[in-house]
Amino acid sequence: MTIKVELQTPILARNEETAEEIRYLCLENNIFLVNIMSSPGAGKTTLLEKALGYLSRELRTAVIEGDIATTRDADRISAQGVEAVQLNTHGACHLDARMVYQALQKLEYSQLDLILIENIGNLVCPAEFNLGEDLRVVLLSTTEGNDKIVKYPVMFRDAHMLVLNKVDLLPYTDFSKEEMEQDLAGLNPRMEIFYVSARLEQGVKEWADRLIELVKQSLKEHGMLGTS
């Protein structure tokens, strides 16, 4: 006998459930969770290396490093004196909530204020996976070209913050800040934009200061949770 079942269930239903668990865990422990995404080579790890000094002075900070393979990035973060957990996805093009949940178990999270997740270098897939984060940051570098924004609209529509990296190379590229700002006005008018050169440490402190401000705001709002 043929049976029809009206399932009406999102394919990523499990991921959403785990993301909710992460959100609750972070809320309970007063942790601010940041998901940092970009294409490969945009400078996520370098930005973190330079920003961690400012961040860890004010906040107890740790990093979850997503990579397809190797522990190189986690080693670079650990060299800054910040706890880092390496996640290897063994080929998968994004981090999902389950991986992040497992990584959280390896951290002394009750002792942390801020956890930065460095997602896999990819502008497509990570946009689809909710990790239970408080803030989504997308990093773009001038050498990639400003057309990436309209080519990967979901990523740039959903992010709260854009960090444009490698601004020191602007004179050598065709990157147009005007076009970028125009495109973002239609796609994501609330996006906060930061202009940095992670390598030269320009603008990094401003970005770190804004993060610190957001974490403190959030702590103030949820400060009663998790304490007795």
Added chain:
Amino acid sequence: MHEMGLMASMVELLSESARHNQIEKINRVKLVVGKMSMALPDALQLAFDVYKADDLFRSDAVLEIEERETRGKCRSCGRCFPVLDNVLFVCPDCRGLDVEVISGRELYIDHYEGEDGNVDDD
């Protein structure tokens, strides 16, 4: 790019539901996929062909995909409109930028059909 993974999640959900409903073989699945979701129908079909070998499916099982256009609703004037290339979230009437996505993000199993072990009476 991650359609194989999505298909794995889909098969897991179907497998649980089929067990629950005492369905032995699935012969038809309908997905709804929005244009803003990062899943490509062709790649989903390809991934389904791989997973079709699973015991859960009949060998001639079909995956039907309904695509949904990206549509926005202006929060200022209420106008609903198609969002060009998933990029232009600007109200064509009042030029408002506060736009809610009302369609295009779908990625769900609408329904499926399968056979239970019972033979029809007639």
